[in-house]
Amino acid sequence: MSVIILVTVMLPLPAGEFDAYLFDCDGTIADSMPIHFRAWQLALEEWGAEFPEELFYAWGGRTPTSVIEDLNVRQGLAMPVDVVDKRREQIFQELLPTVAAVPEVLEHIEDAYGKVPFAVVSGSSRESVTASLTTLGLLDRFEVMVCAGDYLNGKPDPECFLAAAKLLNVAPERCLVFEDTDFGMQSAAAAGMAAVRVPPPWQRHP
Incomplete structure (x- = not known):
């Protein structure tokens, strides 16, 4: 064996x-980071926003609020920053036991x-x-x-x-x-x- x-x-x-x-x-x-990426995907899809994995890792280290603000500008969206960030954090907390x-x-x-x-x-x-x-x-x-x-x-x-x-x-x-x-x-x-x-x-x- x-x-x-x-x-x-x-x-x-x-x-x-x-x-x-x-x-x-x-x-x-x-x-x-894989858990955070999943949380971002689930939170953003509720608003029709996209956050490609390559960009997610390129922006690693940035604050969530600045990420949402930049995604709004890039994609012509008006996502409420605090609401999206709170939803992203909620999903992350649900996935956290696997970290x-x-x-x-x-x-x-x-x-x-x-x-x-x-x-x-x-x-x-x-x-x-x-x-x-x-x-x-x-x-x-x-x-x-x-x-x-x-x-x-x-x-x-x-x-x-x-x-x-x-x-x-x-x-x-x-x-x-x-x-x-x-x-x-x-x-x-x-x-x-x-x-x-x-x-x-x-x-x-x-």
Whole structure:
């Protein structure tokens, strides 16, 4: 009888020592991007809007309200932003029990917990991030949460990461960011922070 052993390769970190780890949530800590995409599809189809998967991943890291506003402009629609966002979040919460952690990132969380402080820096709502981390049993790992509504300018602007560094009382250049999106990586670079790119779902789930 053959035995299949699955080996997870730990994500390599940049050289040097860091005083804090800052994690994006969706697609970085939580393997939730496919669930979010499904929630978007179901919420938007009620208004006749389209959100292709390629565009969904290209816009990863943006706040939901800015996504809906741009879809309105692009498609000549007048979707009520708050209503659509609330519906999207409701569907996501219904699908959330199926979410799992990204193994490669979870390894770093478990390895560094208690050695350096952690923060979550997300474009999602605090409600959504809290629900995801609670489902994964990781909520107590994070000293700081910076979510949509806690800052004015979303990724790729550096504001959210700089806010997290300030709350942790750690210099930006001493922070290491874990991110899965282009906007997130650009945001970290603009904040003067080193960053680790987390592979997208289609690379982690071939």
